[in-house]
Amino acid sequence: MNPTAPSPHFVRIAFAHLPHLLAIEEQSYPDPWTPGMFNQEVVNPASHFHVAMLETEVIGYGGFWLMAGEAHITKLTVASPYRRQGFGTNIMLHLLREAARANAMVMRLEVRESNAAARTLYERLGFSVIGVRRGYYSRCPENAVVMEKWLLEKGHHGEEGEETSG
Numbered sequence: 001m002n003p004t005a006p007s008p009h010f011v012r013i014a015f016a017h018l019p020h021l022l023a024i025e026e027q028s029y030p031d032p033w034t035p036g037m038f039n040q041e042v043v044n045p046a047s048h049f050h051v052a053m054l055e056t057e058v059i060g061y062g063g064f065w066l067m068a069g070e071a072h073i074t075k076l077t078v079a080s081p082y083r084r085q086g087f088g089t090n091i092m093l094h095l096l097r098e099a100a101r102a103n104a105m106v107m108r109l110e111v112r113e114s115n116a117a118a119r120t121l122y123e124r125l126g127f128s129v130i131g132v133r134r135g136y137y138s139r140c141p142e143n144a145v146v147m148e149k150w151l152l153e154k155g156h157h158g159e160e161g162e163e164t165s166g
């Protein structure tokens with residue numbers, strides 16, 4: 001973490017961002033998202049997908065879908081030259097604020113079992129492991145660890161934290 005790193009600003013995903021996102025995506029995942037998947041984030045009203053910028057440069061992105069009180073993380077990515085400077089944490093904190101503003105009760109996500117960097121980041125932000133989905137990732141097959149963080153006290157509004165692991 002670099003305490004002197006500048007803070008990014010956030011904008012909602014737009015079609016103009018797609019070439020930048022696709023380039024970062026290719027560097028970052030064995031199973032990168034396709035243009036069609038990013039297009040969906042632009043048009044889907046349940047999607048809260050934001051791009052992190054330093055001045056005019058795209059340095060990362062992340063988003064969630066809001067469904068029945070659950071903010072389900074669909075992406076968290078930082079461009080490789082910008083990693084390990086706190087930007088991934090900045091993006092997740094931004095998404096947590098957005099989710100709370102949209103009245104989500106809980107945030108959940110899946111992460112590759114071997115992805116120690118992301119798992120540590122999530123744990124440091126208060127996420128806990130609630131299960132494992134066996135063989136969840138088909139390209140470069142691997143289990144997913146399911147994690148969650150409650151934004152409201154569990155049981156508030158009558159909802160109990162149902163098990164989502166498969």
Ligand SMILES: CC(C)(COP(=O)(O)OP(=O)(O)OC[C@H]1O[C@@H](n2cnc3c(N)ncnc32)[C@H](O)[C@@H]1OP(=O)(O)O)[C@@H](O)C(=O)NCCC(=O)NCCS
Pocket residue numbers: 001028029075076077078079082083084085086087088089090110111112115116117118120121124
């Ligand atoms: C995971 C990812 C988003 C982290 O972004 P980042 O900007 O590097 O994260 P931060 O700088 O905020 O790191 C916060 C903490 O997470 C942990 N962490 C991050 N990267 C790590 C690494 N490569 N190895 C070990 N721990 C790591 C550290 O505890 C770090 O704090 P520290 O730097 O003070 O030790 C980034 O590595 C990435 O985009 N990876 C590829 C895509 C991906 O795997 N996304 C997650 C999908 S679920």
